[in-house]
Structure formats: C-alpha cells, structure tokens
Amino acid sequence: xxxxxxxxxxxxxxxxxxxxxxxxxxxxxxxxxxxxxxxxxxxxxxxxxxxxxxxxxxxxxxxxxxxxxxxxxxxxxxxxxxxxxxxxxxxxxxxxxxxxxxxxxxxxxxxxxxxxxxxxxxxxxxxxxxxxxxxxxxxxxxxxxxxxxxxxxxxxxxxxxxxxxxxxxxxxxxxxxxxxxxxxxxxxxxxxxxxxxxxxxxxxxxxxxxxxxxxxxxxxxxxxxxxxxxxxxxxxxxxxxxxxxxxxxxxxxxxxxxxxxxxxxxxxxxxxxxxxxxxxxxxxxxxxxxxx
Numbered sequence: 001x002x003x004x005x006x007x008x009x010x011x012x013x014x015x016x017x018x019x020x021x022x023x024x025x026x027x028x029x030x031x032x033x034x035x036x037x038x039x040x041x042x043x044x045x046x047x048x049x050x051x052x053x054x055x056x057x058x059x060x061x062x063x064x065x066x067x068x069x070x071x072x073x074x075x076x077x078x079x080x081x082x083x084x085x086x087x088x089x090x091x092x093x094x095x096x097x098x099x100x101x102x103x104x105x106x107x108x109x110x111x112x113x114x115x116x117x118x119x120x121x122x123x124x125x126x127x128x129x130x131x132x133x134x135x136x137x138x139x140x141x142x143x144x145x146x147x148x149x150x151x152x153x154x155x156x157x158x159x160x161x162x163x164x165x166x167x168x169x170x171x172x173x174x175x176x177x178x179x180x181x182x183x184x185x186x187x188x189x190x191x192x193x194x195x196x197x198x199x200x201x202x203x204x205x206x207x208x209x210x211x212x213x214x215x216x217x218x219x220x221x222x223x224x225x226x227x228x229x230x231x232x233x234x235x236x237x238x239x240x241x242x243x244x245x246x247x248x249x250x251x252x253x254x255x256x257x258x259x260x261x262x263x264x265x266x267x268x269x270x271x272x273x274x275x276x277x278x279x280x281x282x283x284x285x286x287x288x289x290x291x292x
Contacts, residue, residue: 015069112145124149139204147176
C-alpha cells in the first residue's frame with residue numbers, strides 16, 4: 001500500500017485481471033497520485049473469468065472512480081459496460097473504464113499509448129511500411145492506430161490463428177479502404193515482408209519473461225534501417241530488442257507503451273496531466289528489482 005492515509009474521501013481506482021500479481025500499474029499510479037498530491041489510491045484485484053460480471057457490478061456499486069482491464073477480460077467485459085469510446089468500439093477491446101455516477105464507459109488507451117510511445121521517440125508511422133507480428137488484443141490496437149495514422153500494414157500470425165489476422169485486415173479495409181497483407185508467421189514470409197519494411201512491431205508474447213531467451217524474429221533478418229518496437233515490457237530489453245540494437249536498428253521498448261497507456265488512463269480518471277516520466281521510472285525500477 002502507498003504511504004498515505006486512506007479516508008472516506010479517498011477515491012479508488014483499480015485493475016482487474018487474472019493474474020495481476022506482477023502488474024506495474026499500482027506503482028505507476030500511486031507514485032503519480034503522491035507527486036500531484038491527489039487523494040486517490042490504486043489497487044489490483046484478481047478476477048477470474050467466471051467472476052467478471054459480479055466484479056464489474058461490485059466496482060459500479062462501490063463507486064470506484066475507474067479501473068483498468070487486463071488479460072483475459074479486455075473483450076469479454078464489453079457487454080457489461082454502458083457505453084464505449086469510438087476507438088474502443090473499433091478496436092474491439094477495452095483496457096480502461098471510467099465510472100461516471102454509475103455509468104461505466106470503456107476506452108482503449110493501448111492504441112493511443114502505442115502511438116504516443118512512437119512519437120515520443122520521433123518515429124512517425126505515416127507513409128511507412130509496418131510489419132506487425134501477432135493478431136491478439138495488442139495487435140488489434142496497434143494495427144488500428146497505425147492504419148488511422150496512414151501506415152501500410154502487413155500482419156503475420158501463426159498458421160492455426162491466421163483467421164484472427166484476416167479479421168483484423170477486414171476491419172481495417174472496411175474502415176480505411178486499405179489493403180492489409182496477411183501472411184503466416186514463418187521465417188521465409190517474414191524475410192520477404194522485412195525486405196520492404198520500415199518498422200517492425202512484435203505484438204505477440206514471444207520473449208516475455210520467463211521465456212526471455214526467445215525471439216519471434218531470427219537475428220539475421222534484422223537490419224540497421226529498421227525501427228523495432230517490442231510491446232513486451234518484461235524484460236525491458238527483450239532478446240528481439242537486443243539483437244535489433246546489435247544490428248544497428250532503432251528500438252522502442254514496451255515499457256514506453258505501458259507507461260503511456262497508464263498515463264492516459266490516469267488523465268481520464270483525475271482530469272490532470274500525468275507525470276509520465278515518473279510513471280515510467282517507477283515501472284522500470286520495479287522490473288529491475290525483479291531481475292536481480
């Protein structure tokens with residue numbers, strides 16, 4: 001718990017997911033509340049899929065200010081909400097909920113958090129050829145915001161889940177009139193796609209701790225003209241990012257996206273600008289302490 005007094009006036013924000021034991025969100029948000037002198041507290045709740053509806057009703061009844069939603073609830077929570085932000089509706093996933101006097105509205109700050117992380121590193125995706133690996137919730141957010149920004153897209157996914165990628169491609173084609181290439185995630189197709197790629201985004205969980213020695217991309221396919229963004233944030237420097245750096249490529253860590261999506265949720269709940277640098281610093285500190 002944060003070193004602050006909890007009173008009857010303290011506003012509560014939360015996280016629901018399963019599991020939540022290793023989340024970075026409490027340290028980021030509680031540090032931000034403390035810095036700005038806000039009487040808020042952020043707490044995580046482990047909620048099983050079977051208890052999701054009951055948990056949402058409980059959070060509404062307890063009048064929490066808002067809450068984040070993580071795996072595995074980002075899609076299944078949608079029917080339980082009173083409304084969706086247009087972006088969340090298009091992406092088909094919610095990671096942030098705002099409670100306005102019992103009315104729960106869902107948002108997706110993953111998409112804008114991803115874009116903010118790119119722009120912060122002076123990477124403008126408009127007009128660039130982007131290869132995205134994966135077709136899960138993170139990939140849906142990433143591809144939609146990239147298409148909206150004007151990037152060309154190629155999505156690669158495992159053969160047994162190729163229909164997920166095709167669904168994303170259809171969505172983007174309908175909304176933006178763009179043709180999105182969909183390929184099976186195999187080395188020969190990846191090599192072909194990366195030949196003309198400006199940006200590579202890993203939106204899979206490959207390389208995530210405890211499997212930090214894995215990478216979705218053979219090192220020999222990486223080149224110095226590539227910008228590589230790995231949405232995996234634990235470890236901070238994944239094998240993919242380390243091998244991309246060795247190849248001379250510019251890299252962006254998932255910790256940047258994590259901090260930005262948290263900052264955008266913070267602003268929706270408090271109405272105040274988030275101390276993004278502090279939130280990122282606290283997340284990095286927690287991750288580094290786990291690596292020791």
